[in-house]
Amino acid sequence: MNIKRLNTTPRWSDATIFNGIAHFVEVAADTGQDITSQTNQIFTQAEATLAAIGSNKSRLLSATIYLTDARNAAAFNTLWEAWLPTGSAPSRACILVNLLDPTMLVEIAFVAAVD
Numbered sequence: 001m002n003i004k005r006l007n008t009t010p011r012w013s014d015a016t017i018f019n020g021i022a023h024f025v026e027v028a029a030d031t032g033q034d035i036t037s038q039t040n041q042i043f044t045q046a047e048a049t050l051a052a053i054g055s056n057k058s059r060l061l062s063a064t065i066y067l068t069d070a071r072n073a074a075a076f077n078t079l080w081e082a083w084l085p086t087g088s089a090p091s092r093a094c095i096l097v098n099l100l101d102p103t104m105l106v107e108i109a110f111v112a113a114v115d
Helices: 035-052 070-083
Strands: 004-006 015-018 021-027 060-067 091-096 106-113
Touching: 021 035, 035 070, 035 106, 060 070, 070 091
Parallel strands: 060 091
Antiparallel strands: 004 015, 015 021, 021 106, 060 106
C-alpha cells in the first residue's frame, strides 16, 4: 500500500496516512495566548485536517497530549471533553514536557481512522 502525505515540507507532513490510519500533530498558530485559546486553535486545526483526509473527530483512535504546565490540565480536560462527541473519546496519554518553543502551552499528536 502507498503512504499518502498531506502538505509535505522538508521537515514534516501535515498528515501521514497508511492503511486507513492517519497520524498528524497540531500546535497553536498564535502561541501568545492562554491555554484555552491555544487548545481551541488546535481543535479548529485538527477538525480542518480531519476533513482534509476524509475523517472527523468521532473517528479519533488516540491522542498524545503534551502540556507544559500541570496547572493547565484541568482547563485542558474541560475543553477536551466538550470538544469530543459523546461516546467517542479516543485512548490518550497526557504528558508534562518542555516544548522547544517556550510560548507553546500544548501540542497534540492525533491518530485517526480514515475511509
